[in-house]
Amino acid sequence: MSVRPDNRLADVAMTPLACTACGAGVEVRKSSWDQTSIQWHQDAVDACVERRATTVGAGPNGAAFAGCAALRDSVRAAAVRGDLRVVDEEPLKANPENPEHADDHA
Amino acid sequence: MTATDDVRMIEAEAAPTRYARGWHCLGLERDFADGTPHQVSAFGEKLVVFAGEDGVISVLDAYCRHMGGDLSQGTVKGNEIACPFHDWRWGGDGRCKAIPYARRVPLRARTASWPTLVQDGMLFVWNDPEGNPPPEGVTIPRIAAAEDPEFTDWHWYTVTIDGSNCREIVDNVVDMAHFFYVHFSFPTYFKNVFEGHTATQFMEGIGREDIRPRKPGTNASVGNSSVASYHGPSFMIDDLTYHYEDGMDIPAVLINCHYPIDANSFVLQYGIVVKKMPGLNDEEAAAMAQRMGDFIRIGFEQDVAIWKSKARIDNPLLCEEDGPVYQLRRWYEQFYVDAGKVTREMTDRFEFEIDTTRPNEAWRREVEANLAARDAAANDPADAGQTV
Numbered sequence: 001m002s003v004r005p006d007n008r009l010a011d012v013a014m015t016p017l018a019c020t021a022c023g024a025g026v027e028v029r030k031s032s033w034d035q036t037s038i039q040w041h042q043d044a045v046d047a048c049v050e051r052r053a054t055t056v057g058a059g060p061n062g063a064a065f066a067g068c069a070a071l072r073d074s075v076r077a078a079a080v081r082g083d084l085r086v087v088d089e090e091p092l093k094a095n096p097e098n099p100e101h102a103d104d105h106a
Numbered sequence: 107m108t109a110t111d112d113v114r115m116i117e118a119e120a121a122p123t124r125y126a127r128g129w130h131c132l133g134l135e136r137d138f139a140d141g142t143p144h145q146v147s148a149f150g151e152k153l154v155v156f157a158g159e160d161g162v163i164s165v166l167d168a169y170c171r172h173m174g175g176d177l178s179q180g181t182v183k184g185n186e187i188a189c190p191f192h193d194w195r196w197g198g199d200g201r202c203k204a205i206p207y208a209r210r211v212p213l214r215a216r217t218a219s220w221p222t223l224v225q226d227g228m229l230f231v232w233n234d235p236e237g238n239p240p241p242e243g244v245t246i247p248r249i250a251a252a253e254d255p256e257f258t259d260w261h262w263y264t265v266t267i268d269g270s271n272c273r274e275i276v277d278n279v280v281d282m283a284h285f286f287y288v289h290f291s292f293p294t295y296f297k298n299v300f301e302g303h304t305a306t307q308f309m310e311g312i313g314r315e316d317i318r319p320r321k322p323g324t325n326a327s328v329g330n331s332s333v334a335s336y337h338g339p340s341f342m343i344d345d346l347t348y349h350y351e352d353g354m355d356i357p358a359v360l361i362n363c364h365y366p367i368d369a370n371s372f373v374l375q376y377g378i379v380v381k382k383m384p385g386l387n388d389e390e391a392a393a394m395a396q397r398m399g400d401f402i403r404i405g406f407e408q409d410v411a412i413w414k415s416k417a418r419i420d421n422p423l424l425c426e427e428d429g430p431v432y433q434l435r436r437w438y439e440q441f442y443v444d445a446g447k448v449t450r451e452m453t454d455r456f457e458f459e460i461d462t463t464r465p466n467e468a469w470r471r472e473v474e475a476n477l478a479a480r481d482a483a484a485n486d487p488a489d490a491g492q493t494v
Contacts, residue, residue: 003439004117004421006432031426032461040301040455059345060247060359061335064299064306067457087426 012087014039017078021070022049028075032088036075038067118418121271121369125149126441128303128338129223129230129246130365133375134262138163138229143187145178147367149233153220154178158185164198165231167218171202226252227260228361230341236444244303246337251359251379258388258395260361262377263403270413272340272364272372276438278409279307279336280429282460286469288412289405290317294329294462298430300437301455306335316476318401326351339441340364348398357381358398374410376402427465430458 014027014037024044029037045051050068057063078084080092130148132155138144144155145168152168154177166187168178175191182188186195186203195204200219202211221232221239226249232240251257267275278284280298285291295310312329327348334344344360358380366372378399382391422431433456440452 002119003432003436006424006430007421008424008426032463034459034461034463035426036457036459037430038457040457042450042454045455059333060249060343061306061333061345063247064304064308064333064335065301066297066299066308067459 012085015084017075017084019044019048019068019071020074020077021068022047024048024071026071028078028084030075030079030084030086032090033079033086033092035088036072038071038075114423116417116419117421119420121273121418122442123150123369124235124442125233125366126272126339127234127236127445128244128340128441129232129240130340131361131363131375132165132229132231132365133264134260134377135163135224135227135229141182143178143180143182145176148231148365148373150366150368152176152178153231154180154187155229156182156187158182158198160185162198163222163224163229165220165222166196166198166200169217170194170196171215171217172205228252231365234445238445241445244338246341247343249343249359249379251357251381257359257379257381258391260377260379261392261395261399262375263399263406264373264375265406265410266367266371266373267410267413268371270372271370271418272366273418273435273438274413274416275362275364275372275374275409276336276339277431277434279305279334279342280431280434280458282309282429282462283427283465284409285309285311286465288408289402290314291330291405292466292469292473294466296429296462297457297459298434299455299457300430300433302453303338303440304335305434305437306333308333314473316473316480325354334360334362339438354383356383358395360402374406376406378402427460427462429460430456433458 012029014029016025017028018025024047026044027039048068050070051065054065075084079086132146138155139157139161141157146153146155153165154168155163155165157163162185166177168176170177170189170191172189172194173191175189177187177189177196180188180190183195186197188195193206194202196217197203198219200217202215205211223230223246225246230246252260282293282296285293291311292314293309293311297308299306309332310329313327328351329349330346332344332346334342336342340363342362344362346358346360348356348358350356358378361377364372364374378395380391380395380398382388386394424431436452440448
């Protein structure tokens with residue numbers, strides 16, 4: 001039984017990226033601003049500061065680590081800078097009421 | 107017919123003939139602990155499950171090594187299972203302990219026995235085609251709610267699925283969209299994480315008013331939060347909280363597990379324990395667990411209907427709003443190769459968070475259309491007086 005490649009990766013492959021917090025190297029893919037795939041390897045798991053700081057949570061699935069916020073921010077920043085391609089070409093939605101985005105609509 | 111050059115072909119190898127390495131739940135302990143032998147068809151074999159007088163539950167190959175009698179048709183005598191054919195007595199360790207009419211037991215009178223685990227009211231067996239015991243650390247996490255008097259007892263369901271390999275149920279863990287169409291959920295957040303021998307699904311959902319209309323004056327469920335993990339190839343614990351209109355949260359634990367009968371059939375089991383809410387007596391709390399379980403059953407019954415008619419597919423054609431089916435199958439592969447052949451690729455951490463924006467827009471429109479159709483039907487004079 002051999003597992004085939006994901007047909008979606010034929011369009012846009014996973015891209016190497018380093019976390020800006022700990023330098024952990026992972027591969028990522030974003031199909032939209034709100035979608036992210038992250039392939040970790042053991043060295044990245046070992047390097048991740050948030051991962052190491054996490055204690056086992058409550059409940060039977062408490063050992064599941066949902067994800068690293070610093071890595072999420074790194075991925076998003078790379079996409080905003082244009083270093084990481086977002087498959088869906090819709091622009092990042094900005095809130096026109098937010099003064100931070102005032103320049104976008106000037 | 108379209109020119110074949112333009113057609114994407116469905117590809118599928120035969121289902122694997124070996125069975126996954128790992129702990130498999132056979133059902134509730136209470137259903138096996140009655141002092142009689144139980145026949146279980148699993149892993150391509152016939153097994154006998156019995157509890158001795160000491161209460162210890164054992165799992166053996168059902169066929170007596172003497173003349174092939176079926177031990178599951180026999181009798182429990184002391185802590186041994188006695189064959190109905192010649193009364194040979196087999197212990198839980200697989201060894202023949204006595205032959206009442208013989209001077210001594212012959213050499214190498216040993217049959218196959220499966221390592222067992224009884225935990226939180228459930229019976230598990232360890233399957234390993236290589237015959238090794240479960241490694242340290244490969245276990246099933248404890249479920250505090252199962253032993254907690256503030257929770258109900260298990261409300262349990264068992265269904266046999268013929269004509270499908272158990273990969274179909276495992277695929278569910280990544281299949282966000284089917285939760286809307288098949289299980290009547292409405293996922294608003296969906297993320298999978300695979301790591302080591304666990305595969306987790308983080309899901310937030312809202313209620314479907316088109317499926318379960320709110321009754322005036324009742325406290326409706328408005329959504330749920332769930333963290334569901336497969337611990338190994340076949341046993342999923344869903345740590346689930348139902349959110350209600352008045353702000354109340356009801357914690358529950360849902361089990362979704364299966365064991366293979368053979369390459370093309372399996373037994374699906376699921377069960378639920380629910381926190382007894384203040385003001386409910388035990389009977390009312392049990393009824394609530396049953397209502398929740400029965401709603402879940404509708405979803406599983408619809409899964410079964412899909413599996414019965416669908417094709418096995420190794421090359422699903424995925425859109426960007428689908429989950430990580432291929433990466434899940436890469437993770438699942440670790441249970442079907444020898445322990446020494448498990449690769450990093452199968453166990454390395456992988457995260458996949460779906461963008462639910464587009465699915466949610468489409469589903470909101472569909473729910474509204476369903477509600478509008480229902481209102482229109484209710485106001486149709488042709489329906490006046492109709493009572494059924």
